[in-house]
Amino acid sequence: MNDANRGGQGPRPDIPEKYLKPFDPASVEARLYEAWEKSGYFDPDTLPDEPGRGRNGQPFSMVLPPPNVTGVLHMGSALMLAVEDIMARYARMKGRKALWIPGTDHAAIATQAVVEKKIQKEEGKSRHDLGRDELMRRIGEHVTATHDAIVSQMRTMGASLDWSREAFTLDDKRDLAVRTAFKRMYDDGLIYRGYRVVNWDPKGQTTISDDEIEYEARTTKLYTFRYSKDIPISISTTRPETKLGDTAIAVNPDDERYKAFVGAEFKAVFAGEPISLKVVADRAVEKEFGTGALGVTPAHSVIDWEMSQRHGLPLKQVINEYGKMTVGMDGVKDKKTAEAREAVVAWLRAEGLLEKEEDIEHNISLAQRTGGVIEPLPKLQWFVAVNKAFKKQGERTEEKGGTTLKGLMKEAVSSGATKIIPDRFEKVYFNWIENLRDWCISRQIWYGHRIPVWYKGDEAFCGLEAPEGDGWVQDEDTLDTWFSSGLWTFSTLGWPDEKEFAKNRAYHPTTVLETGSDLIFFWVARMILMSTYLLGEVPFRTVYFHGLVRDTKNRKISKSLGNNIDPVDMIARYGADAVRMSLVVGVGPGNDSKIDEAKIKAYKLFSNKLWNIARFVFSTADMKAEGPLSAADQAVMDGFRSLLAEITVEMDEYKYYLVAEKLYAYAWRELADKVLEESKPILAGPDAEARRSRSVLLRSVMEGLLKALHPFMPFITEEIWKDMPVPGKKPLIVEKWAI
RNA sequence: GCGCGCUUAGCUCAGUUGGUAGAGCGACCCCUUGACGUGGGGUAGGCCAGGGGUUCGAAUCCCUUAGCGCGCACCA
Numbered sequence A: 001m002n003d004a005n006r007g008g009q010g011p012r013p014d015i016p017e018k019y020l021k022p023f024d025p026a027s028v029e030a031r032l033y034e035a036w037e038k039s040g041y042f043d044p045d046t047l048p049d050e051p052g053r054g055r056n057g058q059p060f061s062m063v064l065p066p067p068n069v070t071g072v073l074h075m076g077s078a079l080m081l082a083v084e085d086i087m088a089r090y091a092r093m094k095g096r097k098a099l100w101i102p103g104t105d106h107a108a109i110a111t112q113a114v115v116e117k118k119i120q121k122e123e124g125k126s127r128h129d130l131g132r133d134e135l136m137r138r139i140g141e142h143v144t145a146t147h148d149a150i151v152s153q154m155r156t157m158g159a160s161l162d163w164s165r166e167a168f169t170l171d172d173k174r175d176l177a178v179r180t181a182f183k184r185m186y187d188d189g190l191i192y193r194g195y196r197v198v199n200w201d202p203k204g205q206t207t208i209s210d211d212e213i214e215y216e217a218r219t220t221k222l223y224t225f226r227y228s229k230d231i232p233i234s235i236s237t238t239r240p241e242t243k244l245g246d247t248a249i250a251v252n253p254d255d256e257r258y259k260a261f262v263g264a265e266f267k268a269v270f271a272g273e274p275i276s277l278k279v280v281a282d283r284a285v286e287k288e289f290g291t292g293a294l295g296v297t298p299a300h301s302v303i304d305w306e307m308s309q310r311h312g313l314p315l316k317q318v319i320n321e322y323g324k325m326t327v328g329m330d331g332v333k334d335k336k337t338a339e340a341r342e343a344v345v346a347w348l349r350a351e352g353l354l355e356k357e358e359d360i361e362h363n364i365s366l367a368q369r370t371g372g373v374i375e376p377l378p379k380l381q382w383f384v385a386v387n388k389a390f391k392k393q394g395e396r397t398e399e400k401g402g403t404t405l406k407g408l409m410k411e412a413v414s415s416g417a418t419k420i421i422p423d424r425f426e427k428v429y430f431n432w433i434e435n436l437r438d439w440c441i442s443r444q445i446w447y448g449h450r451i452p453v454w455y456k457g458d459e460a461f462c463g464l465e466a467p468e469g470d471g472w473v474q475d476e477d478t479l480d481t482w483f484s485s486g487l488w489t490f491s492t493l494g495w496p497d498e499k500e501f502a503k504n505r506a507y508h509p510t511t512v513l514e515t516g517s518d519l520i521f522f523w524v525a526r527m528i529l530m531s532t533y534l535l536g537e538v539p540f541r542t543v544y545f546h547g548l549v550r551d552t553k554n555r556k557i558s559k560s561l562g563n564n565i566d567p568v569d570m571i572a573r574y575g576a577d578a579v580r581m582s583l584v585v586g587v588g589p590g591n592d593s594k595i596d597e598a599k600i601k602a603y604k605l606f607s608n609k610l611w612n613i614a615r616f617v618f619s620t621a622d623m624k625a626e627g628p629l630s631a632a633d634q635a636v637m638d639g640f641r642s643l644l645a646e647i648t649v650e651m652d653e654y655k656y657y658l659v660a661e662k663l664y665a666y667a668w669r670e671l672a673d674k675v676l677e678e679s680k681p682i683l684a685g686p687d688a689e690a691r692r693s694r695s696v697l698l699r700s701v702m703e704g705l706l707k708a709l710h711p712f713m714p715f716i717t718e719e720i721w722k723d724m725p726v727p728g729k730k731p732l733i734v735e736k737w738a739i
Numbered sequence B: 001g002c003g004c005g006c007u008u009a010g011c012u013c014a015g016u017u018g019g020u021a022g023a024g025c026g027a028c029c030c031c032u033u034g035a036c037g038u039g040g041g042g043u044a045g046g047c048c049a050g051g052g053g054u055u056c057g058a059a060u061c062c063c064u065u066a067g068c069g070c071g072c073a074c075c076a
Helices: A025-039 A075-093 A108-123 A132-156 A172-187 A240-245 A302-311 A337-351 A405-414 A424-434 A481-485 A498-503 A517-534 A567-574 A576-584 A597-620 A631-652 A656-684 A688-709 A714-721
Strands: A059-063 A097-101 A191-201 A206-208 A213-226 A234-237 A248-251 A265-270 A273-281 A293-296 A354-367 A375-384 A419-421 A453-456 A459-462 A510-516 A540-546
Touching: A025 A132, A025 A567, A025 A576, A025 A714, A059 A075, A075 A097, A075 A510, A075 A540, A075 A567, A075 A576, A108 A132, A108 A481, A132 A567, A172 A191, A172 A459, A172 A481, A172 A517, A191 A302, A191 A354, A213 A337, A234 A240, A234 A293, A240 A273, A240 A337, A248 A302, A273 A302, A293 A302, A302 A375, A337 A354, A405 A424, A405 A517, A419 A424, A424 A517, A481 A517, A510 A517, A517 A540, A567 A576, A567 A597, A576 A597, A576 A656, A576 A714, A597 A656, A597 A688, A597 A714, A631 A656, A631 A688, A656 A688, A688 A714
Parallel strands: A059 A097, A059 A510, A248 A273, A419 A540, A510 A540
Antiparallel strands: A191 A206, A191 A375, A213 A234, A213 A354, A248 A293, A265 A273, A453 A459
8 A cells, every 4th residue: 555545546456356346145155154164163162262252251052943854944944043143143252152053853743744745646655555664764865855955055044053063853862862851751750651532633643732733713513402312401512423422411510400410321322323321510511501511522522531530431432543433323334524424413303303503613623734633532642741740850858749840841931040032922831831731742653753662561661772582562653753852952962971961061051042932832841841850950041032924915934825935045146144134124022024025135235335335445544544533533433332332232132123223224324324425525635634533433433333243244244354454353253242 | 711912104114211203115306427236315104003091291101992913721
């Protein structure tokens, strides 16, 4: 640089050539990501060795909610990656030993369903045609392909994940964790096998948990009738075909109409099936609904099953796993329930038993994954007992009575050990726990963690490995995918391997869990359950929920609607920085947001604005200028510093939506529109001292702005940072936070 | 039935101790070869869903009504 070029004689000749063209994300992003990865800064152990910072800093840890290996990433995943990367990069710049662990989820039932469907469509074969081994091989192929696509997408977003620790919910280490957890709970009596009415999905041919059910409002006929002319009580039902399995009539104990009948027993032949009905009194029966009398079907209704337990009623199954009747007259037996219903109603009408038909609004239960109508059936399944008392770790006194898993889950949040953002979700969480029933964890599918229990005759053995001796056969079922996901915060840190876990102990409890609010029960609650039970500590200090990403018409983004805006496509066109900003600005925690291309485009223009700010500063200010600021320039600097102080507080409060907006406004409206404009005459003017002071100011503001924007827009800030003349500078990713 | 959230400019949304309504996009007008694959300046557009209350003062706090969305329960 020589003095002849000073004083507004046009652009200085030494400006890097890249600034002569608009910012081109495609040409720099992949290269920058590779450089970060090679530098080792994604791995906390290879962060810079500085006192109190980097590898010597306070640990910060977070797990990536492992995406399902069913397909590609969508905008919701992009939002998740953007917010979490902001968290990780901010923590790293603040000097923390930041660990963000990547992984993918085998998603058991979801993945098997996708692959089975594909094979059925392309080859016309079912899983039984292929057999267990061949299906596993096919799923393996599918999982490898989708895994690779997903991982490459995460990289394009700029996610600063520690790839050296990547995990899979179904790999060997996680399988050992699952078996270990299962055995601990089994030995404590918290996992048991029981014959109970469960949610059966006839379409998926498996049981599912209560949380995997979706409800859909439909108008249905409510039939009121008598079982026979000899029975003086009428009942109402929407499912007459199930009445072949009735073993009781329940009435409210306070109902004067039926008091005289309580304890009586009636016999009849109903649609060809002999039935025997005991009249019982139960508070669960509402006097006002229907006739006030309820036909109890213990085998095909969870509520009725519970009632049957209270009154010692027999259980009689009349519907099988395929949703077909197993008893009844011609036209009923062997027919699907819908068909059998019509036949039963026709029979009632013919017999003169039908008293009333009316339309009512009612919810039907559907399996979330397959859409199949849930058929409650009695089956021998594995359960986690949430209400059973056990002794807490370290608690030896019997007389205390111990605690329950429900209690542990409640306490984790009510004690403040785990905070939920936004806090309104705490109510939702407590409400769910209140209504929680035992968790059915066995699934009749093949893809997943096999239940670590072996049988020989009447004997059962639960262990990490098969027992010694011949003739032991392992349980055919696999575990609910959320059982393994529940262990994720510590199975990824080496648990149950004591040596490996000890090395990572400082990362648990993890600092924060960022995930979608729809996972509050499935995942968040299960992680709290597993961690508090197995480790005696919460899995994370803070839960940050993001909302749903919708399209401009306020529809949920889904494949079937074909309204997915592909994040990879958007990144290719506008850059990852623009996509990240568009997802984050103005979107508070827990709130749904809308995404459209115009918004992403707007932040591409912002990238370009930053680029040109850099171009202006590099070409007109003296980047080597030193010394104090003039009073006027100091005032500008003070204004900027107070902004930095403000946003630092907001970063700590997880208010990224505000920070992003403020930085955008400052860079454009304040720095570009005001400061740079007023700098033009100063930098072109005759006053050397004013030029010097203004140059120092512009360089300082640029430096602070790049740092503050880095967590949000890592690529462009890092790229500009390369040309900043900062003494002893490091890559921006590990530079010290702006304030 | 219980609970939660939302309702602010044409659109998308901010507005966190109550102090005279904000941004982006869009529309319209003017200017600009400029650091800017454009940018700058300006204009129009809002009884902050309705009603009531607290207060000197309410988009903000309380009560209530309505619409939309969501969770849970019920679902005979």
